[in-house]
Amino acid sequence: MRLLYFAWLKTKIGKTEETLDLPAGIATPAALVDWLKTRGPGFAEALKDRRTLRVAVNRRHVGWDFALKPGDEVALFPPVTGG
């Protein structure tokens, strides 16, 4: 799957995107975030409070319990501030 990070998530995690295999047992964005948090202090800091985050799968806003599939493009970002 392709993972994208935007705004301050990008800064804290230290990268814009990465490609990895969806780990076994990870079926939702909520579970994915919990797993990502174990990958290092940058991830743990950036993802510590899910209420400050939003998630999109294949370029559409989704909820934390959305059903992930292998090959999905998952983007994590703070609430948007456009316009």
Place this chain on the structure above:
Amino acid sequence: MRLLYFAWLKTKIGKTEETLDLPAGIATPAALVDWLKTRGPGFAEALKDRRTLRVAVNRRHVGWDFALKPGDEVALFPPVTGG
């Protein structure tokens, strides 16, 4: 006083403006309209229903019971349709 007519009043009355002395006893636009109606069929036709008319004195919208003074500029017109 100066009298101005706009839109279809102008057409029915047959003139855009005229200057005349405020007749004795005419103290309001309501009384003025009643007096004007006696001046001919064009006036009678144009002014027959005051609900279809609006009045401005010295370039300000006023009510039919506004107190007229000699030298006022009085304009009669239908409801506006600008914008």
Place this chain on the structure above:
Amino acid sequence: MIRVQREDFDVGFEIENLTRGKTTIGGIVTFVGTVRDPGGANAIMAMTLEHYSGMTEDELTAIEAEANKRWPLDASLIVHRFGRLLPGERIVLVVTAAAHRTAAFAANEFLVDWLKTKAPFWKQEETPQGTRWVEARDSDEQAAKRWAKG
């Protein structure tokens, strides 16, 4: 700023001229009213706007001041044309600029509603059946009433 004129106006130029260098502005709302040809049985070939020269300018100045009293605007502009106009031609321009968009939108709608019901302009339409004066619309009166202060 207000202007009443026969000539067309350049929307981009007017916005730029009004707001240039004002870095406290966050939102600019613009309304352009155009001559509409409804087509079919209501088709029009042209429209002539008559106005009460002198009163028009006074009224536009007063309503612009009222909008600036009600909302914190950084800039505002009303340009209204008169004379004969063809379908698609611009009639009126209202620009309102403020730090926040809500004030700019509200002030703009207030001004446009007001123009429809109070500004001394009268429209005469040229139709295949002849010319006719446009009647005031009750929906415009209702729209204007929502701004009345309680």
Place this chain on the structure above:
Amino acid sequence: MIRVQREDFDVGFEIENLTRGKTTIGGIVTFVGTVRDPGGANAIMAMTLEHYSGMTEDELTAIEAEANKRWPLDASLIVHRFGRLLPGERIVLVVTAAAHRTAAFAANEFLVDWLKTKAPFWKQEETPQGTRWVEARDSDEQAAKRWAKG
């Protein structure tokens, strides 16, 4: 029509290009969002807009379609910039045109409220104290909620 671009846009040209020859239009509403420098303790020197390329275009296309479903628009346009912008520079353009002004105003406010809360853009400000990411405003969330269908 929607566009996401780094370059500035010409408001007058965009309106003219969108509406030229469409004589069923009676009212055109335009919103231009600009980089605001609040000054004082909140002064900013510049702002950088990051966006999610691809998703942004999809989302703008979808919301424009939704606005056209909700209101009878004759034409609509959204142009949103990204990259580094200075105070006073244009960020976003929303144009809505309809036979009657009420539809054009409502659709425009709907689109702008939506852009503030859903379009995947993030603003980073450069201040005398350093750079900071702008936080989402609760007032924008509230403004967007008024369009939710019951």
